[in-house]
Amino acid sequence: MQYPEPVAKLIDGFMHLPGIGEKTATRLAFYTIDMPKDEVQQFAQALNDTKEKLTFCSVCGNITETDPCEICSDPMRDQSQVLVVEQPKDIATMEKMKDYHGLYHVLHGVLSPMEGKGPDDINISSLIKRLQKNETIKEVIIATNATPEGDATAMYLARLLKPAGLKVTRLARGLAVGSDIEYADEMTLFRAVEGRTEM
Amino acid sequence: MQYPEPVAKLIDGFMHLPGIGEKTATRLAFYTIDMPKDEVQQFAQALNDTKEKLTFCSVCGNITETDPCEICSDPMRDQSQVLVVEQPKDIATMEKMKDYHGLYHVLHGVLSPMEGKGPDDINISSLIKRLQKNETIKEVIIATNATPEGDATAMYLARLLKPAGLKVTRLARGLAVGSDIEYADEMTLFRAVEGRTEM
Numbered sequence: 001m002q003y004p005e006p007v008a009k010l011i012d013g014f015m016h017l018p019g020i021g022e023k024t025a026t027r028l029a030f031y032t033i034d035m036p037k038d039e040v041q042q043f044a045q046a047l048n049d050t051k052e053k054l055t056f057c058s059v060c061g062n063i064t065e066t067d068p069c070e071i072c073s074d075p076m077r078d079q080s081q082v083l084v085v086e087q088p089k090d091i092a093t094m095e096k097m098k099d100y101h102g103l104y105h106v107l108h109g110v111l112s113p114m115e116g117k118g119p120d121d122i123n124i125s126s127l128i129k130r131l132q133k134n135e136t137i138k139e140v141i142i143a144t145n146a147t148p149e150g151d152a153t154a155m156y157l158a159r160l161l162k163p164a165g166l167k168v169t170r171l172a173r174g175l176a177v178g179s180d181i182e183y184a185d186e187m188t189l190f191r192a193v194e195g196r197t198e199m
Numbered sequence: 200m201q202y203p204e205p206v207a208k209l210i211d212g213f214m215h216l217p218g219i220g221e222k223t224a225t226r227l228a229f230y231t232i233d234m235p236k237d238e239v240q241q242f243a244q245a246l247n248d249t250k251e252k253l254t255f256c257s258v259c260g261n262i263t264e265t266d267p268c269e270i271c272s273d274p275m276r277d278q279s280q281v282l283v284v285e286q287p288k289d290i291a292t293m294e295k296m297k298d299y300h301g302l303y304h305v306l307h308g309v310l311s312p313m314e315g316k317g318p319d320d321i322n323i324s325s326l327i328k329r330l331q332k333n334e335t336i337k338e339v340i341i342a343t344n345a346t347p348e349g350d351a352t353a354m355y356l357a358r359l360l361k362p363a364g365l366k367v368t369r370l371a372r373g374l375a376v377g378s379d380i381e382y383a384d385e386m387t388l389f390r391a392v393e394g395r396t397e398m
Binding site: 050054 | 202243
């Protein structure tokens with residue numbers, strides 16, 4: 001006996017998601033079968049809406065229902081700063097901090113020679129054009145991930161933008177708040193010492 | 200800035216699933232946004248089909264597209280044995296073993312005084328009726344989970360069915376195949392010694 005076709009297809013659907021193998025997918029599928037009908041339908045609708053209603057902001061590359069996005073069209077945001085992130089979800093993470101009020105730019109990736117990703121494969125040219133058009137922008141804050149690829153992309157952007165007279169900064173490296181020195185890796189400790197601040 | 204509404208709804212959808220918290224739900228939602236449109240639509244369709252096309256077999260309680268289910272309507276299955284499981288997914292697990300050819304009955308739960316679940320709240324009365332109607336059934340194999348609730352349910356069923364002259368058996372307890380004695384708990388070891396077999 002195989003699973004009934006609808007169950008098999010649902011398991012397959014869950015297995016397309018990252019970090020979900022056959023066992024978890026099966027568990028989720030059988031859980032879904034027991035869920036109230038309207039909850040399942042809302043979930044299915046949300047999946048469809050994701051593809052129907054969402055688009056990328058033509059200014060910053062964020063995901064949005066309106067173009068330009070809420071942040072780009074908000075006159076209260078500080079128009080002199082642009083914070084560059086790798087992915088749209090990074091914007092949501094930064095916004096949770098509630099202490100940055102400037103604009104954003106989403107690269108949709110990082111430079112990665114290993115994966116054959118060069119400057120033309122990520123959203124850099126639109127950033128350059130945006131900076132050329134908007135003379136209000138004074139500072140570019142690079143917030144790529146603290147990975148080799150993220151660092152390389154940050155270096156590349158800094159070299160590209162500094163000659164144009166822009167202030168280019170990046171997020172500080174150091175100990176995570178609440179972390180133990182015992183568990184910090186050498187590179188993090190090195191950067192924490194290097195970037196030490198006076199008390 | 201909140202997430203755009205479709206994203207927020209999708210995150211909420213994922214969070215309704217077991218073992219998925221806000222962080223994982225957010226990760227899955229953003230992954231979904233990057234998935235090809237047809238894959239997402241197929242997944243949404245599978246979710247809807249789960250509720251539209253599946254029903255419970257009126258004989259055994261298994262989930263099925265047809266009523267009675269494939270197993271109940273298969274004349275090649277051994278009509279003298281009924282294996283009682285807690286959930287429909289347990290049938291799929293048993294079938295993977297490929298060595299049981301009898302029928303099934305799904306309780307859709309276990310007796311659990313703690314949760315206020317008595318004999319009337321699970322699929323016992325339909326089992327009794329089924330056994331009364333089908334004189335071909337000679338053995339009831341109880342395959343509830345090896346938990347206190349599963350054991351209590353097994354005891355209850357045994358007491359109910361044995362007076363009717365049926366053979367009532369349950370799955371063996373002991374060491375899992377491939378497991379180390381070092382890591383076995385006391386109860387499992389006790390049952391393994393108690394149920395030892397001659398070599």
